[in-house]
Amino acid sequence: MIRVLLVDDQHLVRAGLRMLCESDPGIDVVAEADNGRDAVRLVDELHPDVVMMDLRMPGMDGTTATARIRAAHPACRVVVVTTFDDDDHLYPALAAGACGFLVKDAAPADLLAGIHRAAEGDSPFSPGVLRRLVDRAVRSRQPAPGGELPRLTPRERDVLRLIAEGLSNQEIAERLHLGVTTVKSHVTSLMTKTGSPNRVRLAMLAPRVTEADP
Template structure:
């Protein structure tokens, strides 16, 4: 069971998120907070596995709260859920230690999937943000050329779709595979390419085709 803390200054948003999370069998809401100070306090009191964190809140904002929470070695993971999709908010949140960044127009099922995937160790972004991060990285000259790797045809297909910013579920649907099979391919791809997260793997995929 994944223990989730909800942090948002809008009570209605928190209520909607609680209903969504508690409709599942593997997630449970263990607490709520309306600002950053409350979030830090709630983490100490509720011991969540993951914090769904808003950014713009009164007093201590979500970035500073993320820095306080993620800075603890055995602390929970932080998944940002915000209305802001600009670099001014994205990069400070990532620098503070967030494990994912989603915008609030994310589909409900995609949010639940994101919570599970972050807990599995993925670095997760909304597709539009991932594409922007990849494009920016690709436009920056690499210090060393992208190395050639020996991929199976199916691994190459999966890699190309990662480069397009597709999620595991979308890749599975596109290639008519199970999600578990896609995950196995991703593990193999990261091992072969030396990429330690999805963003780097996506950058590798795009540079490989240029």
């Protein structure tokens, strides 16, 4: 059972998210908060697995709350759910430790899948947001951590390209006709070789890494 905390200053939004979560037998909404300060307190008290975090709220905003939650509870996964998917909100949230970024007009199935992906250690992103991250990485031509591009196996390159498309481990397994455990092993290897702490960083490095390999 995935324990979830919902954080949004709009009661109607929280009610909608709760109803959606309650339709999934694998998700348990343990509490709600309408501001960042209460969110931090509730994480301290209840230790949820996933926090669905709004960004613009009175008092303590979602970015500040995310940073405090991640500092005190590194295992807690914070997924931003917001109307604002511009860079001014995206990058500060990622820097604060958010593992995913979903827009509020996402399909209900995608929001539920995002919770499951976050709980499994994945990084759920709305496709448009992830494409913008990758495009920005291509434009900036940022080097891989450590200054050198790693050599990858053909299968690792296949997995990396699909990570950059925003696919989950399950979706990658289906696309490549592999087991999910095998895909997870490839993802772990990719993170180790590139020095990437998460799938977002892998996605941003994908263009350079794949171009550099023969």
